[in-house]
Amino acid sequence: MPRWLGPAPQPKVAILGAAGGIGQPLSLLVKINPLVSQLSLYDLVNTPGVAADLSHIMTDSEVKGFKGDAELKPALEGAQIVVIPAGVPRKPGMTRDDLFNINAGIVKTLATAIATTCPKALIAVISNPVNSTVPIVAEVLKAHGVYDPRRLFGVTTLDLVRAAKFISPHTGAITAVPVIGGHSGATIVPVVSAVSSAKGISAADRAALIQRIQFGGDEVVKAKDGAGSATLSMAYAGSLFVDSLLKGLTGKATPKEYTFVNSEVAKEFGLEYFASEVTLGPNGVETYHALPSLDADEKKLLEVCVNDLKANIAKGVDFVKNGSK
Template structure:
């Protein structure tokens, strides 16, 4: 029996994500939560002919607690999507409080659940969840993941386009490391399972890297301000959730990039830190999954000089993003009680 939870289930990512989880044969119960419309979304999805039982809750009457009770895996797409002209800092100011409040709910009701964070900016929201869990005394770095799978999905698709055969999209594997925004997204194209054609010159390679890093901007622009990457993100989130569930069920050898705390694997972290040349609290690298979550954080391995330059450019931004998330919780002002 597996209970999956989607927090933010009535939104642009949440609805298709809930649909895909309902279709996952590993999920036997699906619990949905949002501030509006969740009962309707749950009723709609519940009619799909798959075994998972579906329930939807609103904040009233301890809705969050009811949603999370008995949860095995919690996926968080809640928050406001990025709009044209909106900076990462703007997005953080809006979504940080939402993620904090949901993390408090998880800490209180489902502290042993695997938590998959989609809410942007992931580089900062994952540290927020971690700090909330630390304050509650329930932090397990092996069970907390930032979902960076969309970067991997994009890289696979774009490489297949360049190779000239989109049917290869599901087979192309490109490790994407670093973080989950802009320059922190570092595709290791030299390690692609399907090498790029010899005709791809440096200019074309740079353009491909830029497209992977800023693919979200491409979608925001194409939607004309009406939304961001919701459908592809839902697909990516469901793909990663499925890998976590398969690993929990005992399937071995599942490796996927994810933005995790390096505390999850001190030995792997030491090797990765040596490669990076600096210490970071969080980083996205190929992670081996197991029944307890993170089993091993893999090193970067052999990379090109150009990829080393991309890593160096990513580190200062990652450090800033991580600090922003941590300090949002650790330096939060505590209001004096009113007498």
């Protein structure tokens, strides 16, 4: 018998946007995670087929597909983790901010269903632009009186995945790099100075490395020539974050992740949200960690990041409070 079969634990994971370019590979990766007992897949179309396909994989978790507005709440019932990759993909020449008008309404609708169906769930937001969609979810939860900042996360893991991969030619190995700030362009601040094995990188190579980490998504959009954005790498990164949430829920592990959250770290910069390191547990965030030390160049990057984040966050808040687009 395959070693991964055995008694299934309890967590139910709901993926909203499960039939999309990120949603399908993410659903596959979550399906094979042994910590999942139930996988609930929701989208406007095609989810019953995706669920049927995944249900043939020989892991213990049960998969159900839900589609259409009427099945959103049934998809969420009993979920302990909700992952939101729903939305349209980025196209050539389109920034993450350009996605706002389309994706903001989608995220607001999904957040409303979460608030009224599974308000205690841990919510992982992938839908771009994360810098604005996380505040949208938060404002909806606040309006329903169920907001817990420890349970809401913007998934920035892809920035760390890219950083670890892109720095490897300079360090000779895949090397973890702290990435703080936000999840778009100049709001992404890689703390290369924290990597001891990268001390010998030239100033020019370091600048190119940071640029590539910040705008790696553009590289994929261009390579796909209008056919999509970073879906597979995002699904991989998303699955890593979901795995950490699941491990935290067990109460037997204390995984650490960098993620876009409401924290005291954010308040240092006059912000409500900021990507920094946290320790996860049964209630979501258990510990917020201080930022790593920054060198002079990284402090300059941080200044740009904070300025841009203020506008991104305000845009999300305003969308919910005033209906602004």
